[in-house]
Amino acid sequence: MCRTSGSIRPMGCMRTAGAIPAPGVLMFAMTSRKAVWLLGALASAAVSAADGLQEPWKNFTEDLQQVGARMEARLPERLRDDPQVQQEAGTLILQAMAREVLEALGADESHPVFLPSLGAVINIFQPNADTVYLNANVDDHGSYRLRGQSGSVRVIKMAQFRALADEVAFEEGPSSFQALSYNDFNDLSIDDQGRFDVLLSRKRPQGYSGDWWELHPGTGFLMIRQMSSDWANERDWRVAIERLDTGVQRDRPSAAELEARLSRLSRRIGDVALSLVTxxxxxxxxxxxxxxxxxxxxxxxxxxxxxxxxxxxxxxxxxxxxxxxxxxxxxxxxxxxxxxxxxxxxxxxxxxxxxxxxxxxxxxxxxxxxxxxxxxxxxxxxxxxxxxxxxxxxxxxxxxxxxxxxxxxxxxxxxxxxxxxxxxxxxxxxxxxxxxxxxxxxxxxxx
The missing domain is CATH 2.60.120.1600 (Jelly Rolls)
Incomplete structure (x- = not known):
């Protein structure tokens, strides 16, 4: 007999309402005009096919379905009916999803790490081919230490940005992706083993004589750009970051924190994917x-x-x-x-x-x-x-x-x-x- 409740069905059983679509249905979806909806449709099907999922996850997948509709409405009229562009727009949504999921999983202003933010695979915001981009979320009241090994790339600078809460815009305003400040790694002291060590905080610690950068009010994340012209011979810098004014260990994230990360994820995916498509x-x-x-x-x-x-x-x-x-x-x-x-x-x-x-x-x-x-x-x-x-x-x-x-x-x-x-x-x-x-x-x- 076929199991009709839950998500498991033996091979050959008829598909019941709420089960994951069959390959033929997926192929039709991929070749249809509304291919950019595929991501949300798959996620929704997975939720309805499983038992006992939490309400926040269900809300996330339902909200995710709206990203495809937003993308389809945003595409220029000249491109909207082009099946090739439709599929590329769907890929752009996936790339935005990859970026935002990485941040939801790994970004932590109390225990930060530099994560990849865009590039050849996460191809959003039109990345420069010669640049490696890394982001780390920070608390603008925190105290941080950056250290690591120097390299030889032409340019390595760190921008301090305010946290984004909407689509990126070219105009001035709340959505404008403008840096509050820049810091140049080439200005740092390098020891005889090629190592650097710099503090980042609102104020220089009293009596501290080492390298220090001001952390500007309103900063929500840091972005490092490393630009290399000679890919074969120039060496990238290696950079680690840690927060100094919190406990060295990281406690188990609370349920409320995990839910909050999930609840804002679908909106951020849409904002990132749609930002510059026109x-x-x-x-x-x-x-x-x-x-x-x-x-x-x-x-x-x-x-x-x-x-x-x-x-x-x-x-x-x-x-x-x-x-x-x-x-x-x-x-x-x-x-x-x-x-x-x-x-x-x-x-x-x-x-x-x-x-x-x-x-x-x-x-x-x-x-x-x-x-x-x-x-x-x-x-x-x-x-x-x-x-x-x-x-x-x-x-x-x-x-x-x-x-x-x-x-x-x-x-x-x-x-x-x-x-x-x-x-x-x-x-x-x-x-x-x-x-x-x-x-x-x-x-x-x-x-």
């Missing part, structure tokens, strides 16, 4: 299609100048993006995003280039070529099949900050447009470069 469309509507502008980004890195614009090409076209490289510059780069502002896969494609990877021509100009097919030039930016999206660049610590020129050319005429000393690559050389790129990226501390 940004590329907004640039198109503002007239920045195949044109670039200064970018005022939420959470922008101190000392970094951003520019960006939407792009659109077909298989017979290419965009040439060119700029005179500043005489002095700590770091510069260019990346591509898709239409919902996720950075295009840079581990498996050359969708980004930086000052150590790109070739600068003899006239001091860097020229990037954006095309759907590989044109056989070193500075090709690969959109990985995305005929439209965004182009973004960074000048960091540079003596000048130019907005590059963008020219659309016929792919057949590209060789006539580029200078004679343009570096070319064969298909075999491109494949070898991608394999090296992938290996060196994976060697960085991504988790």
């Amino acid at each position: 940004h590329v469309e907004d640039m198109r509507k503002a007239g920045y299609l195949n044109r670039l502008r200064i970018m005022h980004t939420p959470g922008s890195l101190e000392g970094q100048f951003y520019y960006e614009g939407a792009y659109e090409i077909n298989a017979s076209e290419a965009l040439v993006v060119e700029a005179k490289v500043p005489e002095d510059c700590v770091y510069w780069s260019a990346i591509l995003t898709n239409d919902i502002y996720q950075t295009i896969d840079w581990m498996n494609n050359q969708s980004s280039l930086n000052d150590a990877q790109a070739h600068v021509d003899a006239d001091g100009v860097v020229r990037f070529v954006l095309s759907l097919d590989d044109p056989g030039v070193h500075n090709w930016l690969d959109p990985a099949g995305h005929a439209s999206g965004a182009f973004q660049g960074r000048w960091t610590g540079c003596s000048s900050t130019l907005i590059p020129k963008v020219t659309k050319v016929a792919l057949a005429d590209l060789d006539d447009f580029l200078p004679a000393d343009t570096v070319r690559v064969t298909a075999a050389e491109r494949e070898a470069a991608i394999r090296e790129r992938r290996m060196h990226f994976q060697m960085r501390p991504l988790w």
